[in-house]
Amino acid sequence: MATRSSRVAATAATVIVLAGLATACNRGSSAGSAASGKPKIGIDLPRADSDFWNSYAQYIKSGVSSQGLNTLPVTNSQNDVTKLVANVQVFENTGAKAVVMAPQDTGAIASTLDTLAAKKIPVVSVDTRPDKGQVYMVVRADNKAYGTKACEFLGKQLAGKGKVAELQGDLTSINGRDRSEAFASCMKSEFPGIQVIELATNWDGSVASSKLQTTLAQNPDLNGIYMQAGGVFLQPTLALLQQKGLLKPAGQPGHISIVSNDGIPQEFDAIRKGQIDATISQPADLYAKYALYYAESAAEGKTFQPGPTDHNSTIISLPNGLEDQLPAPLVTKDNVDDKSLWGNNVGH
Template structure:
């Protein structure tokens, strides 16, 4: 996890010369050669929907472009409309964007937009989410299957055979939703087969998560845990729902409903400190932005990349025809919740989520 950050969602990043990844090569003249003004190279960001995590990725990426001296076109937000994100990306390219960082809303629906960029020779770097296909310069994300498995280990160690666990599943049209569900479910089936899973389809909608929790609590009297695939999205909805049901009991007290989440947002960090959340698997959000922007600026300069180990503790793998830089994802508990290296403790994140430490 990177340690440098600025306030106000201004993220400290790496210069291209400081970040030398395994297996990189350069093809011919660069777009940032001496006779090219970087301010004339327009970059932008495509956001799939609105939540504090996505907003921070958007603003941080755009500010990073500006810090590096590139020109920008205002970022777009598709507001959960997959067809709108396709249109947004095409529009940004038609406006002159020479490179884009995107977060994918619908892994399949986004493909025509990526193919449009490919035909237009405009490099794209995807952060956090992965498209189903289309040529991407680099995908920068966590290993979400492993994040689900890590959450499973935390949950499995805290519940017992015969218990039931609610899983708030993300939208299956997103790679993160599928991977976090599969990683958790497969691990539970293998290691904790006597724990019943009650899957709730949320589509990343907090209202659907709340309704699913209420339904499950009414249907089963042995709910012992909740697996939350995005605490950046679902807090404080879960806490409010449990409170309304009389089930919000602190960690370590009889009747406590074990909670394990993914993201480790500032809200989750507060919940761990306050004794409501047992553990969270942390997304490396600052790294998404720093490395995402760095890969993009190098791609528009003609660099290509190869699979292999990096110098920042990750591994680049080939998946579905694209390279993916899989960043480390630490588990946060009461023992390490105050670690300043965790993104949920950084000033920009606290401001973006409106949380005080």
């Protein structure tokens, strides 16, 4: 079930979409004819139950409008690989020259990628790296760095001692695996005095809340939490801690140190209030910007090589394509008001 904040973000996204459509209608025939002359791009949004992905959807809509791209009707696969496959088939049948997707199950999409490759339809995968199947470009941040940064911050906050509950994402997703493996490896090597309690959640906030409640009952001395996705875990986690009388501000006795991943405005607010300590800002704005950039480039037949880019990232070579690894900074109370962070530039 979507949290209240995700419903609000979804509403905001809808308003922006409608506003974008109205703007497009008022541009006159020249913009419309220019877009229609460009190759068609199919875009599938992965889900609407996360504040992070709703923000990404806003950036996609505004980017399509501002760049005058020729896109097929945008679909949303709602975290269902079967829907994603069906949506992609529609793109194939309606003339897509490139496809943007963010497969949440990175193993199950392989056959669809093979089909697209056979039809010479390049694929840009956002945030997730498919395990198999050809991709033109993966637009992603270094998810192992997410786990490592979270571990290093939390380990220092706890002075190397205590118990940490880790709200893991879907372990069939490379992002969930990368974050979990890196966090575990870092904790084992750098902070052996901290016990990590791994809680698999399938990116589901209600599952996370239920498992965290059980963990708190069994471990009343829990003093740290790592949330692999603030967009789905933040609100249920804070609500549970509030209900249990455990939501103590940072710096006060009994405070549970919390580090998150995503960089949504709600996390920034929680940092300012001392409810959580840090998050790693996953660049929703850059994900959308470069997804559209690479999709248009792919449709036009352009190619890229591994190495540094002109936008502070590095393209690496994969067995099945290329990946542009975008920067993802750690955000704490010291830099939470930095205007360059996308979470400070979108509505709640």
